[in-house]
Amino acid sequence: MKDKIQQIKEDAVSKIEASKTIEDIENVRIAYLGKKSAFNEILKGLKDLSPEEKKEIGPLANQTKKELQHLIDDKKMALESVIDEKKEWIDVTAPGTKHAHGHLHPLSIVQRDIENIFNSMGFEIADGPDIESESYNFDAINMPDDHPGRDMQDTFWISREDGRKKGTGTVMRTQTSGVQVRYMEKHKPPFRIIVPGRVFRNEATDASHEHTFHQFEALVVGDDVSVANFLYIAETFFSEFFGQEIKARLRPSYFPFVEPGFEFDISCTNCGGKGCSTCSQTGWIEVGGAGMVHQNVFEAAGYEKDKYQGFAWGFGLERLAMMKYKINDIRLFHSGDVRFTRQF
């Protein structure tokens, strides 16, 4: 009896292994484990065996049945997971189903990046009007009334009293610096703000000049904010923005609302400072102006003179976007051309 079971088992295992289709395996199951199978006959006949035989054959038969059932199930699952490659084949290189989506303007992307970086450094985002009074745009930031910046050729005027009357006109703001004073009138140091915004200069447009562009101004004021602090913030910001280590360099410059004033360069984002065509072999790229806030500006905002110190720093959003994306014509930003937007 034992031999017979062993024989059935061996036959079944070889049949299971030889099965090629779901149908084959099903036939194997019927043949070896089905109601009319030889094995079933053995199981049925167990009751007629002697107690000793029962003890020996019973567990063996049941164990064998389980094993076979298991092998059949596994084989079936294996056969089921085989697919008809011809029927199921698709061309995975064919294009995906289109889901309409639009694109953010590159200035929006760059502005978000900048705002996020400054936000994480504890800067608040401040804002002011595009159309500004002559007094905030010029007088409050220490630009004397005979400053060339007030000339008709540099500033868009909405209204203007006789050329020499101080502060009574209205202009399209020529810089975001007027917001410095607006903010300081309402807040006491210490504070850190950034002022992103649209500014206007009455100049002829070409690939690198626009009458409408965006400035980004940072202002930090406290008891002991220094040039060294400015350098730190500047290097941290630009390293974060360009995703590489950036060094900052200051050169003497002059803006009426700061003293000392700086021209602000960063190490070339293309060559890292070795010198290449992007930086005209100098290793540096000029990105903006900066300086320590003039005490006259603090006074205009109602602060006590010589009480606070801080830095102000401005750069052009378009210029950064042009550097980051290698855009060669500033006029594209306001062109409304969707072919431009869709690249970002």
Added chain:
Amino acid sequence: MKYSYNWLKELSGTKKNVDKVAELFMTHSFEVEGVEDLSEGLQNVVIGEVMTKEKHPDADRLNVATVNIGSEELQIVCGAPNLEVGQKVPVALVGAKLPHPEKGYFEIKKSEIRGVESNGMICAEDELGIGADHDGIMVLDGDAPVGESFASYMGLDDQILDIDILPNRGHDCLSYDGVANELRALEDNTMKRSLLVPLPDVNGDLDVSINTPKCNRYIGAKIDNIEIKESPNWLKARLQASGISPKNNIVDITNYIMLKTGQPLHAFSADVVDKIEVRQANDKEKITLLDDVELELDADDIVITDGENSIALAGVMGGKNSAISDETKNIILESASFDATSIRFTQRKYNLQTDAAYRFERNLDPNLSQVAIAEAIELIKELTNGEVTALNDVYPKPLKPWTIKSSMAKVNKLLGIEISQEQQQNILERLGMQVEIIDEDIMEVTVPTVRLDIKTQEDITEEIGRMYGYDKITPKPLESAVQTPTRNEERFFERTLKDVFVYGGFDEVRSYSFVSVDDVQSIGLDDENHITLLNPANPNQALMRRTLMSHLLQHAKKNMSYFDHVQIFEIGRIYDPIDNALPDEKLVLGAAILSKDQRGSQFFELKGMLETLLDRINIGQYYFDSEFDANVQHLPNLHPSRRALIKMEDGTILGWMGEIDKKANKYFGFKKNRVVYCELDISTMMQKVESENFFEPLAKFPFISRDLSMIVGDRVRVGDVERVIYATGGELIKDVDLFDLYKNEETGERSMAFHIIFGAKDKTLKAKNVDDKIAIIIEALENEIDVEIRK
């Protein structure tokens, strides 16, 4: 300004080459915009003497010359008509690379011209890149040394630094003396700086008077027996290096001294002028300037007069009537100081950009007048044999050096670095300041009058910082703790709006804040109600926009050439005028859809986008209202039967939308394509956002849905039907959803079909409850509005 390196070297004693000098300036003083080598292209050009000249055997117009260049004699074929034996001429040797406007350079090669060998070229001015003359070869003075480098003979072995002098250094550094002093200070060079030169002692007195507060000082010197002639080469070369064309010795000397000291000078002909009075111009006083321009002046201008007639527009340009000529024998030389602001306004008013005005408008030290005229007189004596016969210096309030108390600690605190008092003192002294140590913190600094820009502690700090070197400052983090910044809610809201539109398939664009009168009128707005620029960039950008519509339509049109379907949006400011105040600047979102596919209406595409947006930002109780008067709302004209206000139930208007009307369509050139536009006010939307968002338990009992289909009258709107369903159905109605809207184009019959979803919070509704409700709804619909339910 352009500066000759050779001249700066002579004045400063620097041993550094031009590139090192430029680097020093860049790091510590001013921007050097470029360095130009004047001898570029002239390396192999020497002075030669024409020894023989014979006709070319085979060409009528050519000559064959032998030219002595010192080391040898060269045979050169030359076509110039003015070639003569004995002339000293510039000779480009074989291998010379002469400047060439198109090719960059032109190389001289040994050649054969019609069978005759030619070893070089005798050059005309234009061939050397130093002039435009091509009438013949350039003939040099008889004493020109044969064999010497042409560039060095011409004073062209020099390099020119183009330096951008900052506005606050115009007082001292629009001059060679100033820049040389700066260089000396940077190099810590002990070479003596020029001292205040005394005026010559002269017996004769010149009648000079100042009758205006806008003239600080006037020195007049009468110089007799001069001879007007051409200046020597060295003088001409110096002027040319800085971009000034030589004229005659007197004019050249005044320009030379101006370049050197920064002080403009002017020479009047003493043959016609014998006294000087400085005063304000009379209203409508006329003057004819040196360049023949006649001006009508006003009382803001300053003039120099001879006691009666104006002879110069002070600080700007001399008058024609007093100009020197080739016959002039006696002159009055002026060295004066005028009010900078006044010169600036005069210069701008008449658009007279002269070298003199450029310096005066930056404010000059009146003490410079003395240095300049003293040096000028010396040079005039030397070069013209002139003699000073009378002199007068009117200087009512002499400017004296001033003092500033500078604190070492304050300097260091602002810069964020430690610089010792000794170092600070050293830097200031190098810059020509006198320093007296008061205590271990305070220094009393006496500032030379030429540094008019140094007035405050911060000015001193800047001098110390830049001389010490900003590159020596180590970046330091801010010491105050980072505080969580106040969130700019509007900015974050704006970001959400942009994201929703972008994910909805719209491309973001930007446009100018300026529009034209035509743009405004074409959409039915009144151009009179717009803020207007006094000086627009061009007439089409004169008004401040009050809607983004016209720009977005223009952008849509532009993109129509490349795409069949354009969906664009912009978030930007519009400007509503307010009397006697700054305008109301509103941030709005404008969006437009233009499609060449005219099936269906883009109206509903855009409306769907707005509904998605409002849902996303959590504004609930809004509706689209077709009843409005564009004039009352100051809105642009829209298609009268395809427009809507987006309103809240409390009457607040969030925005408006609609198809553009025929006039705008024609103006912007959309032809048959329809365009739909919307505009939403961002701050109004922000106020209407429902910030309280409570959880509602999920429904436990199943919903039952019924469909209702109906034929509707001409003017029945979906909104009307929905309103009746909600009103009659009460709380059991969970949702009403239009799923079919049809108009039979032949019969004109309109039909609508809705899913109506019923549900209750506390029980499973029975079919009978729902059927009863439906019956009531049907009755109400048929009674209240013009519909017939399909049974």
